[in-house]
Amino acid sequence: MGKVWELNFSGKAQNVRPSPIREMLSVIRQPGMISFAGGMPAPDVFPVKEFHEGAEVLLRDGQNLLQYGTTEGYAPLKEFLAEWTAPRMGRKVSSDEMLLTSGSQQVLDLMGWAMIDPGDYIITEDPSYLAAFTAFYNHGSRFIGIPTDAEGMVVDTLPETIEKARSQGKKIKFIYTIVNFQNPAGCTLTLERRKKLVDISHRYGIPIFEDDPYGYVRFDGEHLPSIFSLDPEGGVIYAGSFSKILAPGTRIGWCTGSRDIIRKLTVFKQALDLCSSPISQALIYEYCRKGYLDRHLPNIIADYRAKRDAMEESFRKYLPLDEVNWVKPEGGFFYWIHMPRIDAGELFKKAIEKKVAFVTGSPFFANGGGEHNARINYTYSKPDVIEEGVKRLGEAIREML
Ligand SMILES: Cc1ncc(COP(=O)(O)O)c(C=O)c1O
Structure with a gap:
């Protein structure tokens, strides 16, 4: 009976691929980890009441x-x-x-x-x-x-x-x-x-x-x-x-x-x-x-703007500026950083040791690329956590140079 499903899978089921990010997310659910990996809103801005x-x-x-x-x-x-x-x-x-x-x-x-x-x-x-x-x-x-x-x-x-x-x-x-x-x-x-x-x-x-x-x-x-x-x-x-x-x-x-x-x-x-x-x-x-909706949206925007600013400031303070470049986003959830001399997959391993996580660039390219990129989320963590996470990321990057 063991193979009764497998033998009857559709062509689609044989080709289906789990999300590489989901697999990464399981690695980062360790105590003390600062995660810039997900794409989630901050739970404390949800208008529960x-x-x-x-x-x-x-x-x-x-x-x-x-x-x-x-x-x-x-x-x-x-x-x-x-x-x-x-x-x-x-x-x-x-x-x-x-x-x-x-x-x-x-x-x-x-x-x-x-x-x-x-x-x-x-x-x-x-x-x-x-x-x-x-x-x-x-x-x-x-x-x-x-x-x-x-x-x-x-x-x-x-x-x-x-x-x-x-x-x-x-x-x-x-x-x-x-x-x-x-x-x-x-x-x-x-x-x-x-x-x-x-x-x-x-x-x-x-x-x-x-x-x-x-x-x-x-x-x-x-x-x-x-x-x-x-x-x-x-x-x-x-x-x-x-x-x-x-x-x-x-x-x-x-x-x-x-x-x-x-x-x-x-x-x-x-x-x-x-x-x-x-x-x-x-x-x-x-x-x-x-x-x-109209009354609360400015609160969400203000919260995320402050976090974006905290991340921008921390990047300038802790990242080696001649090795990393980025464009400051005018909205949304993510920074996308480019590190011409660094392999993002290797950096990910080092960053995890230092208990900070991000998503490597490659999964976002359909036909290859992104080996020197990382996606960094700023909406989920609080500003002081953002600073600590970027500090750890900066250390990880420096150790790879
Ligand atoms: C570009 C983009 N499209 C669509 C979605 C799907 O969002 P949802 O199904 O929550 O509306 C997301 C979620 O992160 C997204 O980033």
């Missing part, structure tokens, strides 16, 4: 909320979101242009169902979000990586790359971009590049998937228009999330796009989970309806 207030909705509307909901999402929350996101989206979208999902991670999987046949190519930033690679890879996709710099994806390289790929018979299904405070690189796509990207998308007939879970967590500078708002032709799907602006335990995200793609994603979602939790959606709605 305000969120709990909304639970009263169960007494008022429990018979409805404890029932199955619609696949499309809880209508009052959709209406709120359409209004709340209008400045970023360029207009108030209608209900059939939006789908509420079980985290924005589900949008990634749904896009796989709707768009990817085995062997298709997705264009991503190099580096990009690891769990996006996994989600698309599970549908059989391959990847073409486009380099990034401080201004986000280097879109000028796209036309040549697309033409070359097409001449080799590669089928490109969409361009996946994390526009604001990218995970892992921390960079934000400039307005000029956003416009160029839309032009390129039109020229080559390749749609864009704009993933934006961090966009509202901006510390400095001005918000930029979404790519969605720059494309009146409807070739952009936008994904957002409550995970970073409220709490990831709500497991609610959304996507906005033209009716045809939203309809397709909705049909696939029916088979995945029938609907996202009506209870969770209603609790979020209660929270938002009372104005807490």
